Amino acid sequence: MTLIGQLSQVRALGVVSRNGVEPYRGSALPEDSIARALEVGTLIAGSVEENRGRIRVTTRLVDGVSGADFQRDNFELPADAELELGDSLAQEVSRFLRERLGEEIRLRERRAATSSTEAWSLVQRAERLRKDALERADADLAGAFDTFEAADSIAGAAEVADPDWAEPVVLRGRIAYERVRLTEDAYDAVPWIEAGLGHAERGMEIERNYPEALALRGMLRYAHWELRVTEDPEEWRALLDGARQDLETAVNLDPTLAEAHVTLSYLYYQIDDVPAALLAARRAFEEDAYLSEANDVLWRLFWGSLDLEQFNQARRWCAEGTRRFPEDFRFSHCQLWLMATPATHAEVERAWELRESVEALAPEGRGDFARVQAHMLTAGAIARAGLVDSARAVLDAARARVTHDIDPTQDLLAVQAYVLTLIGDKDEAIDLLKQYKAANPDHGFEHTAGTVWWWRELRSHPRFREVTEP
Incomplete structure (x- = not known):
């Protein structure tokens, strides 16, 4: 997809069509004159050149009134992947421009x-x-x-x-x-x-x-x-x-409020409306014209897809987050979640590497929950690799780290229960789910436990009704 095509998908932006800008390609007219002719507030200008097997793209954002540059950046990609080159460049440049345009447009709106x-x-x-x-x-x-x-x-x-x-x-x-x-x-x-x-x-x-x-x-x-x-x-x-x-x-008043969409996605999860949570995350992705909440949006898209058993989409959003936000511990975390589920193959050595990444990247104090959860998910990946005894030992070590300060709402009980289903200890998994349900009476767990895929292995167990009955 071309850059014009990428930017045209953003409803908050008014983008002139390819035919509209074609007469001005290579024009000697001053850039502010071109902007007036096109009736736009900002021009995107740039150049493409090849050097030693790499394509270098230079982009400039030009103020439509003064003709002055207010942002510029460069991108380089290998030239040998011709089929993917256009889309890759368009995506990278679109992302940069949306972020920088957002900063400029917000300033203009405030000033007005x-x-x-x-x-x-x-x-x-x-x-x-x-x-x-x-x-x-x-x-x-x-x-x-x-x-x-x-x-x-x-x-x-x-x-x-x-x-x-x-x-x-x-x-x-x-x-x-x-x-x-x-x-x-x-x-x-x-x-x-x-x-x-x-x-x-x-x-x-x-x-x-x-x-x-x-x-x-x-x-x-x-x-x-x-x-x-x-x-x-x-x-x-x-x-x-x-x-x-x-x-x-x-x-409803302002669909571009991406952070509000993201918060709605979290909220819908709390009332067990996973489809609505995923839809809110998608709306955030579509409406966040300037990518100001991109990492949170990608995280919500990952979770909504995973919970709905849309594994291809879950892998997609996790990979996109990993590529764009390598320092955000959540995107090491999502790779661990994938390994602990049927979404991808479990690789024990890689699971340990991802766990260490979460340990290193998660913030002190606030990140302790994520560290313990990553430890538990590592046990899940090991169990999926067939090393059940090792998985049990790793899970026990992770459980020993849990304190009230780390998990005051006892959410980790559900994570432990899921890992125990992978290990094969269904009775203990059910015991933990009962504890989780008691600790979170307003969660409505009994209404969804019989339908979500996470507990599919437990549904045939005679004691499962202890979890699903009010």
């Missing part, structure tokens, strides 16, 4: 929404600090929180500079949301949730039904539900219902 130069400048500073804090969080959490504090202070100044602009208020809510995600103790996170909800509400007072404020409130409500800090079951369920309503309304 306020008449205050001071407020606009302060919001840009606060947003840069928010991103800086996220980047340093894994290595220096305390420093990240200091940076969040500075970002919030600057966003507050922007709010004062233009009280009628919702953007700085919602940005403060986003900063609070990031703090929630990075706070390890659930009860310590509650004040940040309350602060973020306050900002979201004020944003909607400034601009009624502001989609980003609605999405923020939905994400904060869902985060609050995940923390399980309320003892009132009705209040806890109301958080999930409220989050769903906010998020669904937000994406």
Whole structure:
């Protein structure tokens, strides 16, 4: 597919057709004149040349008003794969352009929404600090929180500079949301949730039904539900219902809110609506015009496909995530999941390598759950390779690592149960599923255990009804 074809699939972008741009190929006209003739805000220019068996592509993003370059990049690919070359180049260049265009277009939209130069400048500073804090969080959490504090202070100044602009208020809510995600103790996170909800509400007072404020409130409500800090079951369920309503309304108002689609995908999983979860992830993939949430989207697409036994698609999304985000531990993790299922062959040596990759890449503290889960999945891969005794020993070692702090909701019980089905110990698997069901009474496990493929090997067991009966 051509680059024009790739970009035309993104509904948020208006792309001139090949016939429309053809008269201007190789034109000596100034680039701002071409942009005016085509009635576009941004031009994509570039060149292709071959050198020593490699194709080098240079791309430039050109501002349609001034004619000045505001982004450029280079790509190289081997020249010997002629059939794949066009698609590969189009995909790589499309990804780069969507990311860079997103940054530029978001800046333009923000600038147009306020008449205050001071407020606009302060919001840009606060947003840069928010991103800086996220980047340093894994290595220096305390420093990240200091940076969040500075970002919030600057966003507050922007709010004062233009009280009628919702953007700085919602940005403060986003900063609070990031703090929630990075706070390890659930009860310590509650004040940040309350602060973020306050900002979201004020944003909607400034601009009624502001989609980003609605999405923020939905994400904060869902985060609050995940923390399980309320003892009132009705209040806890109301958080999930409220989050769903906010998020669904937000994406209906603005379908390009990829992060809201991703959160909806997680939420639908919690109510055991896997098809809806996969659909929400696909919507995120389609609507994320600028690939701002690409790693989360690919992770949700992988999981939705795996849960629906769509193994070809699961392999596809895992491979894409591995290629694009090699430093994201989740894409080592997804390869382990594939090896522990019928989706691919189990390779014991490779499974150990992937487990070590998760151990190294997962963040300290917050990544401990993933480390233990990867250890268990390694046992699953070993069991699928036929080394049952070794698998049992590895699983026992992994189980010894589990603590309440690592797995407060006891989700790892279900992982252990699945691995035990691979080992052949169905009675213990059923015992663990009963414990999991008791620990998660609102999960509705009894309604799905008899249909999802994960427990297919247990369905013929006489005791399986102990899991499926209410």
